[in-house]
Every structure is written in structure tokens, then in C-alpha cells.
Amino acid sequence: MVAAIAVSLPKSTVLHNSLFLGKPNSPFLGGSLKGFCFQLKPRCKRRDFINLVVASASTSSSSNGGRFYLNFTGFPFPLGPFLNRRTIRTEAVKDYIWLFEQEQALGFSSVSTNIRMTVIKLKSGGLWIHAPIAPTKECIQLVKELGAPVEYIVLPTFAYEHKIFVGPFSRKFPRAQVWVAPRQWSWPLNLPLEFFGIFRAKTLKDKDLSTPWANEIEQKVLSSPEVGIGPYVEVAFYHKRSRTLLVTDAVIFVPRQPPECISKESLLASAKNGLAVRILSKGKEVPKEPVVDNKMSRQKGWERMVLQILFLGPSNLLEPNASFAQMSQKLIVSPIVKTLVFCKVPEKVRDWIDGITRDWRFKRIIPAHFAAPINASRSDFLAAFGFLDDLLGERYVTRPSLSLLLAILMGKAASYFPPDDMKTLSSLDQFLVSVGAVKKTVSGRKR
Numbered sequence: 001m002v003a004a005i006a007v008s009l010p011k012s013t014v015l016h017n018s019l020f021l022g023k024p025n026s027p028f029l030g031g032s033l034k035g036f037c038f039q040l041k042p043r044c045k046r047r048d049f050i051n052l053v054v055a056s057a058s059t060s061s062s063s064n065g066g067r068f069y070l071n072f073t074g075f076p077f078p079l080g081p082f083l084n085r086r087t088i089r090t091e092a093v094k095d096y097i098w099l100f101e102q103e104q105a106l107g108f109s110s111v112s113t114n115i116r117m118t119v120i121k122l123k124s125g126g127l128w129i130h131a132p133i134a135p136t137k138e139c140i141q142l143v144k145e146l147g148a149p150v151e152y153i154v155l156p157t158f159a160y161e162h163k164i165f166v167g168p169f170s171r172k173f174p175r176a177q178v179w180v181a182p183r184q185w186s187w188p189l190n191l192p193l194e195f196f197g198i199f200r201a202k203t204l205k206d207k208d209l210s211t212p213w214a215n216e217i218e219q220k221v222l223s224s225p226e227v228g229i230g231p232y233v234e235v236a237f238y239h240k241r242s243r244t245l246l247v248t249d250a251v252i253f254v255p256r257q258p259p260e261c262i263s264k265e266s267l268l269a270s271a272k273n274g275l276a277v278r279i280l281s282k283g284k285e286v287p288k289e290p291v292v293d294n295k296m297s298r299q300k301g302w303e304r305m306v307l308q309i310l311f312l313g314p315s316n317l318l319e320p321n322a323s324f325a326q327m328s329q330k331l332i333v334s335p336i337v338k339t340l341v342f343c344k345v346p347e348k349v350r351d352w353i354d355g356i357t358r359d360w361r362f363k364r365i366i367p368a369h370f371a372a373p374i375n376a377s378r379s380d381f382l383a384a385f386g387f388l389d390d391l392l393g394e395r396y397v398t399r400p401s402l403s404l405l406l407a408i409l410m411g412k413a414a415s416y417f418p419p420d421d422m423k424t425l426s427s428l429d430q431f432l433v434s435v436g437a438v439k440k441t442v443s444g445r446k447r
Contacts (some may be wrong), residue, residue, distance in 0.1 A: 065138055066136055066137025066138035066139075066141065067084050067085055067086050067087070067136050067137075067138050068083060068084060068136065068137075069081075069083070069084070069085045069134045069135075069136045070082070070083060078106075078107040079104060079105065079106070079107070079160075079161055079164075080104075080105035080106070080107065080112075081103055081105050081263075085102045085103065085133075085134045085136055085139075086102065086103065086138070086261055086263070087100055087101070087102055087133070087136060087138050087139040087142055087261070088100070088101045088102075088259075088260050088261045089142045092118075092244075092364075092366065092372070092373045093242045093244065093364075093373075095121065096120060096121055096239075096241065096242050097118065097119070097120050097121075097239070097242060097244060097366075097373075098118070098119045098146065099116055099117070099118055099119075099366070099372060099373075100116065100117040100118075100119065100133055100139060100142065100143070101114045101115065101116050101117075101133075101259060101260070101261045102114070102115055102133045102134055102139070102261055103115075103261045103262050103263060103266065104161060104369075105266065106309075110266060110269035110270040110272070110274070110301075110305070111270065111305050111308050111309060112262050112263075112266045112270075112305055113259075113262070113305065113306075113309055113369055113370065114259040114261050114262060114369060114370065115131075115133055115161065115162075115368060115369060116131065116133070116366070116367070116368045116369065116372060117129060117130065117131050117132050117133040118130040118131065118246055118366050119143065119146065120217070120239055121146070121148055122151065122213060122216055123215075123216060124151065125148055125149075126148055126149050126150070126151030126152075127143070127146065127148050127149065127150045127151060127152075128151065128152045128154065128213055128217065129143075129150060129152065129153045129154060129169075129176075130154050130156060130237065130246055131154070131155065131156055131157070131162045131248060131368050132153055132155075132162070132165045132166055132169035132170075133165055133169075134165050134168070134169075135165065135168050135169040135171075135172050140172050149173075149175070149176075150173040150175075150176045151176055151177065151212075152176060152177050152178075152179060152212070152213065153166065153169060153170050153173065153176050153177070153178045153179070154178075154179045154180075154204070154235075154237075155178070155179070155180040155181055155198075155201075156181055156204075156234060156235040156236075156237070156246070156247075156248050156368075157181050157233060157234050157235070157248045157249070158180075158181055158183060158184045158185050158186070158231075158233045159248065159249065160186065162248065162368065163180075163184070163186075163196055163198075164196060166178065166180070166196065166197070166198050167196050167197020167198045167199075168197060170197075170198070171197070177202065177212075178198060178199075178200065178201040178202070179201065179202045179203070179204050179211070180193065180198065180201045180202070180203060180204065181203075181204050181221070181233045181234065181235045182203050182204060182205070182221060182223060182233060183223055183231050183233050184233075185230045185231060185233075190230075204219060204221060204235050205219075205221065206219070206220060206221040206223075207219070207220060216239065216240060216241060217237050217238065217239050217240070218237065218238045218240065218359075218360070219235055219236065219237050219238075220235070220236050220238075220352060220355055220356055220359075221233070221234075221235050222234045222235070222236070222250075222348065222349065222352040223348075224341070224344075224345040224348045224349075225345060225348070226439070227340070227341050227344040227345060227438060227439060232341045232345070234247065234248050234249060234250060235248075236250065236352070236356055238356075238359075238360040238362060242364075243361060243362050243363045243364065244362060244363075244364050244365075244366060244373070245356065245360060245362040245364070245365045245366070245381070246365075246366050247365065247366075247367050247368070248367065248368045249334065249337055249367070249368065249369070250333070250337075250353075250367070251331055251332065251333055251365065251367055251381065251384050252331075252332060252333075252334055252367050252369055252370045252371075253329075253330065253331050253332075253365075253367070253370055253371040253372070253374045253376075254306055254310075254324075254327055254328040254329070254332075254370050254371065255328065255329070255370060255371040256328055256329060257299070257302070258298065258299075258301075258302035258305075259370070259371075262302070262305075264293065264298065266301070266305075267297070267298040267301035267302055267305075268291050268293055268297055268298065268301055269301070270300075270301035270302070270304045270305050271291045271297040271298065271300045271301035271304070272291050273286045273287060273288060273318070276308070276317055277304070277317045277318055280313065280314060280315065280316055280317045280318070281316065281317070281318040284318055286318060300320065303320040303321065303324040304317050304320050306320075306324055306327065306328070307320050307323055307324060307327070307421065309334075310327060310334055310335050310336065310421075311335055311336075311417075311421045311422065311424060311425055312336065312424050312425055312428065313423075313424030313425070314421045314424075315418065315420035315421045315423065316420075322418075323418050323420075323421050326416075326417075326418055327417070327418075331365070331374060331376050331380050331381065331383065331384045332384050333384050333385060333387070335417050335421075335422065335425055336425065338387060339422075339425050339426070339429050340425075340428075340429060340432075340438060342385075342387075342388075343387070343391060344438070344439055344440075346388050346391040346392050347392065349385065349388060350385075350388050350392060353381065353382065353385050353388075356378075356381070357378040357381055357382055360378075361378070362376075362377075362378065362381075363375065363376075363377065364376065365381065
């Protein structure tokens with residue numbers, strides 16, 4: 001999620017370096033390379049260009065429980081882990097919804113979070129998959145254990161960290177239909193979906209009643225004007241039978257404890273007093289004692305990870321407890337997403353969330369990162385977007401119901417972020433605006 005909106009580029013589209021010439025199943029590292037290749041011949045008569053496909057390469061290995069996944073990414077946000085991804089499966093709604101989680105690391109740093117794929121069983125008996133993750137042998141086996149065919153694979157965003165796995169994942173289930181969010185875009189080069197191994201994909205449309213799952217799952221598209229050199233696109237879904245709202249990055253709920261999929265090694269590495277801690281220690285003396293593997297050290301590592309993910313440069317990593325307490329255990333919009341995206345297009349965001357809360361009576365939310373499922377109502381969801389009221393002024397104010405009034409009051413608290421922690425992010429926003437990389441506002445912002 002850090003790569004999510006840094007520089008207001010909704011997850012920079014960095015190129016995988018797993019290129020090879022030949023067949024996709026060529027021997028590689030004792031395993032089978034499940035990536036793509038430069039295809040020197042068109043796949044069909046309609047294509048009159050060479051298909052350049054760059055995707056993750058994965059290999060199977062019996063020695064690590066099928067968790068090996070070779071994943072190389074480049075400038076500016078390489079995404080790890082590069083060799084090993086553990087998959088945790090949990091049942092969110094009995095017999096209907098399952099969550100699959102893996103660790104997602106920011107390059108070679110000690111900062112990690114979880115990335116989530118959601119699987120819903122349809123009335124047809126088939127599976128509908130939201131935001132695929134790395135298709136390791138372990139992950140695919142856990143999907144197959146559900147005993148149902150994969151019918152649909154859905155990319156709900158144009159964000160790189162989710163898009164990069166769609167191609168490799170879909171090749172594990174070649175009979176499944178692939179659907180993608182509109183206005184797919186990438187940076188630094190605006191590459192076609194075929195470059196990422198995504199072929200014959202259909203486009204998700206706002207309030208589309210013609211999708212094969214429309215009777216069970218509804219959808220609403222947030223497609224903003226360009227907030228920088230590109231747009232921001234996210235599709236929200238509502239599973240009617242379970243009254244569940246699915247989003248990607250719109251809201252998050254930071255848990256007190258680290259997700260199970262984040263490794264002990266990552267947590268302890270984050271607990272070490274390295275360069276980032278010294279820089280953000282406010283001149284305090286930084287002890288150099290070794291990190292002991294215990295619950296306290298792992299918790300400190302998690303708190304530091306969260307603050308770096310949310311603020312990029314929090315005010316004090318040496319003692320993260322106070323800031324972490326303010327940001328955890330409540331439904332919020334990530335400070336990065338709020339500052340670099342949603343505050344640029346408040347009217348679009350307001351229309352989107354108003355449509356969601358007006359039409360969908362959800363009782364739980366499943367985002368693609370941090371905690372899930374979250375027991376949350378429409379008022380809780382509105383509360384997280386309380387900052388829009390200050391941006392839009394009186395045009396959007398109506399006579400509120402009691403629940404909406406409570407949401408507005410709660411929203412003021414949910415939208416509050418520690419000012420000291422926001423300084424780096426605010427400075428980054430100002431710099432990006434000054435150089436023209438990000439727009440100060442697109443529409444509707446109160447001057």
C-alpha cells in the first residue's frame with residue numbers, strides 16, 4: 001500500500017525482470033518457470049504485433065511447502081518477498097467467503113504488510129476471486145481444496161501490486177474469465193495489459209447489471225480525473241447474501257497485532273534501530289543493543305512498519321507506541337491515499353461513497369490490506385470519510401439522520417492524524433504539486 005499512492009501514482013508500475021525466450025514451462029532452477037516470455041509469433045491472427053509479456057516467475061519447490069515464488073521488480077518500488085511467500089487461508093463467512101493472505105514487502109527494506117485475495121463461492125458452485133495474490137503451489141492448493149471451479153478472476157484496481165499477479169494466477173485456471181477495472185494505466189510507461197500477461201480480459205463497468213454475477217455481487221466504480229500523471233481507479237463490490245463490502249485501498253483497519261502471514265524475521269528486522277529510526281528519533285540517543293526475539297520486539301517491529309506505511313516518514317520511530325495507538329483499531333482512510341488522491345477529487349469520492357452507503361446495507365468490510373473482515377456499518381464507513389465535509393463545504397450538506405449525524409461526528413475523529421507524523425507526507429504533497437507531478441485539486445475543493 002505504500003507503493004500504492006506514493007507520488008500519487010497508484011502503485012508504480014515497475015517491470016518484472018523475469019524475461020526469458022522460449023516456452024513457459026522451460027526448466028528453471030530445478031523447477032518450472034510459470035511466467036511469460038517474449039512471443040516471437042502472434043498468438044492469433046488479430047494481433048499484428050509482437051506480444052511483450054512481463055510477469056512474475058514462480059517455481060515449485062517441495063523443500064519449502066510450495067511457497068517459493070521468484071519475484072523481481074524494478075524502480076522505484078520493488079515488491080518482496082522475492083523468493084518465499086507463505087499463504088494463510090481463513091474463512092470469513094462460513095461456506096461463502098475465504099481470505100487468502102501473503103506478506104508484501106517494500107523492496108529491500110524491513111517494511112511489510114499483508115496483501116489479501118478474497119474468494120466468494122457463487123450460487124452456481126463456482127468461485128469468484130477478487131484481487132489475486134502470488135500463485136504459489138501452496139496458494140493454488142489452498143484454492144483447490146475448496147472443491148469448486150474458479151469461474152471469475154477480478155482485478156478491482158489498476159494498482160501494480162495487485163495487477164502483477166493476475167496474469168500468472170489466471171494461467172493456473174485457464175477456463176476462468178478475467179475481468180479488470182477500467183482505465184488500466186501504468187508508470188513509468190503506460191503499458192498494455194498484455195505486457196502483464198493479461199489476455200482477453202473484460203472491463204468492469206459502473207453498476208453493470210449484465211455481469212454473470214450481477215444477481216449476487218453488485219459493483220460501483222470510482223474513476224477519478226487524473227490526480228497527477230495518471231488517474232485513480234477502484235471498484236467496490238457488494239456480496240448481497242452475506243452483506244459484505246469489498247474494497248481495495250479505500251479504507252483500512254490497522255490491527256493491534258501483526259497479521260499471521262508477516263514473518264518473524266521481518267518483524268525483528270523492523271525492530272532493529274537502523275538508519276530510519278536514527279533519522280526520525282528527534283535527536284534522542286538511539287541504543288544499539290541487539291534485538292531479542294520476544295513478543296515485545298515483534299510488536300515494536302509491527303508498529304514501526306505501520307507508521308512507515310501510513311506516513312512514509314513518521315515523526316518518531318524510536319517510540320512508535322503513541323502514534324500507533326491513534327491509528328489502530330478504527331476504520332480509516334490511509335493518510336497517503338487521503339492526501340495524495342482523495343483530497344484531490346473530493347466530489348468524485350463523495351459521489352462514490354454516497355452511492356455505496358445509499359444502496360448497500362453491508363455489515364462487514366473486507367479491504368485488500370491490514371485487518372479483515374471488519375465488522376462495520378454504513379455509518380462507520382461514512383465516518384472514515386468525514387474529511388470530505390471540510391473540502392466540499394455546504395453543497396453536499398443535507399438534513400442528516402441520527403446515524404449520519406453520528407457518522408459525521410465520528411468522522412472528525414477517524415479523519416484526525418497526528419500532525420507531527422503528517423509533516424513528511426504534507427511536505428511531499430507540496431513538493432509534488434510544485435513540480436507539477438500532482439495537481440493541487442481537480443474539482444470541488446474548498447478554497
